[in-house]
Amino acid sequence: MPTRRHSQEPLLQLVEEILEAGKKRLAGDGGIDALEDRRPRPKRVWNHIPENVRERFIDLALNSPELSPRELAVTFTDAESYFVSEASVYRLLKAHDLITSPAFIVIKAADELKDKTTAPNQLWQTDFTF
Numbered sequence: 001m002p003t004r005r006h007s008q009e010p011l012l013q014l015v016e017e018i019l020e021a022g023k024k025r026l027a028g029d030g031g032i033d034a035l036e037d038r039r040p041r042p043k044r045v046w047n048h049i050p051e052n053v054r055e056r057f058i059d060l061a062l063n064s065p066e067l068s069p070r071e072l073a074v075t076f077t078d079a080e081s082y083f084v085s086e087a088s089v090y091r092l093l094k095a096h097d098l099i100t101s102p103a104f105i106v107i108k109a110a111d112e113l114k115d116k117t118t119a120p121n122q123l124w125q126t127d128f129t130f
Contacts, residue, residue, distance in 0.1 A: 053082055054092060061098055069093060 049057075057076055061067075067075060069089045077083050084092075093099045117123045 058096055
């Protein structure tokens with residue numbers, strides 16, 4: 001019965017590739033320290049908004065201060081054919097100090113109800129309206 005011999009070429013090739021990668025890292029600026037483990041980082045973020053698009057969006061925001069961030073996102077997408085999410089709009093506006101805080105109306109609660117109850121079970125629910 002003939003014996004089967006498995007080729008060890010793929011394993012040897014893998015070892016050579018690993019050694020070659022280590023040599024390249026050693027030959028770089030890092031020296032022996034280059035062989036330390038490091039976190040992989042992407043060279044470019046896939047969903048980064050390019051600078052020219054950011055500038056066009058900020059121009060739109062400055063020219064249309066009456067629009068809400070949601071309306072700005074929709075208007076920019078319609079006008080420029082470039083989708084910008086509402087979250088990205090908030091980040092861009094906040095980075096340029098263009099977020100305005102909502103106008104709060106301070107309402108003070110009354111000391112007592114204006115429509116008094118006269119029998120049990122007349123007041124089932126109340127709210128804070130004026």
